[in-house]
Amino acid sequence: MNEIEYVADRLIKEASLLHVSDIHIVPRKDDAIVRFRLDGLLMEKEALTKEMCERLITHFKFLAGMDIGERRRPQSGAMEARHQEEIIHLRLSTLPTSYDESLVIRLLPQNFFIPRSQLSLFANATKTLLSLFRQPQGLIIFTGPTGSGKTSTLYTLLRICQYEWHRNVITLEDPVEKRIDNILQVQINEKAGITYTTGLKAVLRHDPDVIMIGEIRDAETAKIAVRSAMTGHLIATTMHTKNAVGAIYRLREFGIPLGDIEQTLLAVVAQRLVDLVCPFCGEHCSIFCRKYRSIRRAAVHELLYGNALSNAIQSVQTKEKTHHYYTLQHVIRKGVALGFLPAHLLYR
Structure with a gap:
């Protein structure tokens, strides 16, 4: 060498x-x-x-x-x-x-997947995520910046769908980040004519129960995803928006009617990764200490579903804020109060 x-x-x-x-x-x-x-x-x-x-x-x-x-x-x-x-x-x-x-x-x-117990900082958020993925049809959108762990969370939930609930899971990704046995993963290749749009049309003929779309990037993909959710499939995807409500506005920008959004959208999940308070160093963990900690960060989730989601969709139509739900800031504030998260997260 x-x-x-x-x-x-x-x-x-x-x-x-x-x-x-x-x-x-x-x-x-x-x-x-x-x-x-x-x-x-x-x-x-x-x-x-x-x-x-x-x-x-x-x-x-x-x-x-x-x-x-x-x-x-x-x-x-x-x-x-x-x-x-x-x-x-x-x-x-x-x-x-x-x-x-x-x-x-x-x-x-490739061999690491988030354990079910570590999907979210709070157990009630994990229970909600699992219950959403047990639904037979609908659209679930994960939002958050690059590096917030959206794809890792999705991979864990998809493995549970396949291994524990025995559902046929197919993914469309660009690129395929992690290979999972017994899950059909399709690599987007625009030069070969496999786009999100054409790939999704082909996947629908392959008897799927759950379809994961790497990202909704354009109006055509958004329309096919919504149409697929209407025809008895559970669609999980990601989108880049500031918060959960932003996903509804983004779908409207893509030309999706509010009626279709109301019929298909099961939930919007805004996710962030946050540092946990180090048991040895406190809020500011040493680089050397990080090496020996098995869990250094956790995901926190802003979950918009049920009545709160219906109210949010109506708010988009009426332009009046009538929805109330636990935002990311509320969840982080709870984590700080319980001593799990460092206080500086409150001022971001």
């Missing part, structure tokens, strides 16, 4: 050991820096020489099947690594900068 192979292998192993979500290799004027994203925070790992940085990025690009001769345009690729009998899927993205090429590697452990 030469020097570059050793450094690349060491970075992946150290990142896996710390449960890092992303590795950043960032070029600077005279050198380069490696950063790890740990629990949402970027921490500096080490500095590299310019030559080492270029060779390391070239090495990763070669392994991921990217064009090593092209450095003037962004590229993306994927590869797999193994650490302690665990398979880790790596998604790579390059970006030309004013100094040199930058590389970000997203780590996606």
Whole structure:
């Protein structure tokens, strides 16, 4: 093993050991820096020489099947690594900068799934999520920013649907982040003509009980998702909105009539990942301490369903706020009061 192979292998192993979500290799004027994203925070790992940085990025690009001769345009690729009998899927993205090429590697452990007991910080939210996924038909939308754990939560719920409730689960994803046995996962490939729209039409002929759509991105996908929910299928998907009510406004922007939304929408779940108070360090956990904590963050959920959802849909129509439900801020406030969450979350 030469020097570059050793450094690349060491970075992946150290990142896996710390449960890092992303590795950043960032070029600077005279050198380069490696950063790890740990629990949402970027921490500096080490500095590299310019030559080492270029060779390391070239090495990763070669392994991921990217064009090593092209450095003037962004590229993306994927590869797999193994650490302690665990398979880790790596998604790579390059970006030309004013100094040199930058590389970000997203780590996606394939064997890890969130235990049912850790789906949410509060058990009543977990019970609600499970009861929603037991429904025979309807539309469930998960919202939240990138990195809020929406897909991980969905994967756990889909596994429960398949393994415990014996339902036929099919997913449409771009890309497939985690491979699950006995669940049919379709990779979106627009060059081959497999878009969310065409893929969803094909999936509906494959006798599904539950369909997961990676993301509703356009009006056509939104219309087919709503139509599928009307015809006896449970549809779970994600959407980028600020809060749960925002998903209703987004569906309206896509041209979905309020009557169809009212008939099909079962729930909107807004999710965030928040740091738990460290039992040793308190609110500000040391980087060194994080390594030894098995649970460092938890998901909190804003659940909009039932009467509150009906009132929210009516509010969109009348433009008058008549809905009341527990928002994320209410849930976080409860977590702080019980001592689970750090107080600084109240001021975000």
